[in-house]
Amino acid sequence: MTKKALLIFLMLAASFFLAGEKAKADDINPNQINWLDQNVSGWAVTSTVTGVRITSSEICIFHTKAGQWPTSPYGSITIEGNPWIFAQINGQWYGATFDWLRVGQECKGETATTLGKDQIKKPPMDASWIPQTGDPIAVMMSTRARDNVDAGQERSNIFLTTWTYDSSGGGGGGGGGGGGGGGGGQIPPVSTIPQILGATPNVAKPGQEINIIGVNLGSRIFLTSTSGGPSHELTASLNSVNTNAIITLPDNIRPGSYNVTVFGEGNTQDTLPALIIVAQEPIAAPPIP
Structure with missing residues (x-):
């Protein structure tokens, strides 16, 4: 490959890479x-x-x-x-x-x-x-x-x-007399309490992924049966800003309605009711020859 051809190739590759950034x-x-x-x-x-x-x-x-x-x-x-x-x-x-x-x-x-x-x-x-x-x-x-x-x-x-x-x-603007200190009240601490806004899908089968959406989410997730069945503790995969927590439902989870509890910092928590688990469709038996 000539130097000119190599240069063209590298330029095309770079432009393709940059165009591919999403x-x-x-x-x-x-x-x-x-x-x-x-x-x-x-x-x-x-x-x-x-x-x-x-x-x-x-x-x-x-x-x-x-x-x-x-x-x-x-x-x-x-x-x-x-x-x-x-x-x-x-x-x-x-x-x-x-x-x-x-x-x-x-x-x-x-x-x-x-x-x-x-x-x-x-x-x-x-x-x-x-x-x-x-x-x-x-x-x-x-x-x-x-x-x-x-x-x-x-x-x-x-x-x-x-x-x-x-x-x-404070409503912006001139905070009366604010000499050197920048009046207008102190900024309250940012809340770290988890808040669940929803889950997709909210009707799922064992083995399926669920995306829990919210803010300040943690990776520790509890699924609690509303009918008294066994609970499940799961570890979620979080995005970088803790607004999406992805869990995979256990294969042995029973069908029914579950409350989803997400734990955050200092054992704070929030609960989303009524995640519905439906039974897996039975695997069809092979035909008898």
């Missing part, structure tokens, strides 16, 4: 979300959320494509897209954009008390919705989706986390 999967099924703005669930997932920071004065959603998405004019400024927030309200997930993103921007000056009242303003994510510390939420970034202007159809994965700053921690 963003992370959604932590919440987009089909289970009530979209208050455009339903962007079908948009290409081209970016990965790498972290979230919530303080008394801003929300930051860090992702791998900041500054790289298509831009468009919005009044006198150039924008790249919109940040999204998702909340579980009365047992259902709702999602909406809450501001505009300048090129490369990842932080917005919003708080628990301004998100619904001043930005989203759509029931049930209106002034009546004020997230509290420990509430499960999810976030996402997308290209322009807050109006009907088409400026590319790309988004990040939906990233599950918890709200870490109480609404009493």
Whole structure:
């Protein structure tokens, strides 16, 4: 192989490798979300959320494509897209954009008390919705989706986390007289108590994998029969942010209804009722010759 051919081969291989990098999967099924703005669930997932920071004065959603998405004019400024927030309200997930993103921007000056009242303003994510510390939420970034202007159809994965700053921690703005100390209350400790949001599937057979979805999940899982049958202690495989815990049902588990208990730090726990185990279909006997 000539040097030129080798160089072309290496360039093609590198481009193939880079093209093969995939963003992370959604932590919440987009089909289970009530979209208050455009339903962007079908948009290409081209970016990965790498972290979230919530303080008394801003929300930051860090992702791998900041500054790289298509831009468009919005009044006198150039924008790249919109940040999204998702909340579980009365047992259902709702999602909406809450501001505009300048090129490369990842932080917005919003708080628990301004998100619904001043930005989203759509029931049930209106002034009546004020997230509290420990509430499960999810976030996402997308290209322009807050109006009907088409400026590319790309988004990040939906990233599950918890709200870490109480609404009493201040509404942003000028915290009166704040000399050197940055007034406005102390940030409460982040909750480490596990919260189960669901399991897929919730009807399964022995030997089948179950994906438990939540926040602050631990790897120690108990399945307790609601009819007094034997319990099972299992070890789950966790993702890096403890929002997905995958277990494999034992082959000897009896059919019936089970409560799923996940243990977290300091023996804290949360329980999901009514996981249904159905019997395996019997293996057909071979035909008699």
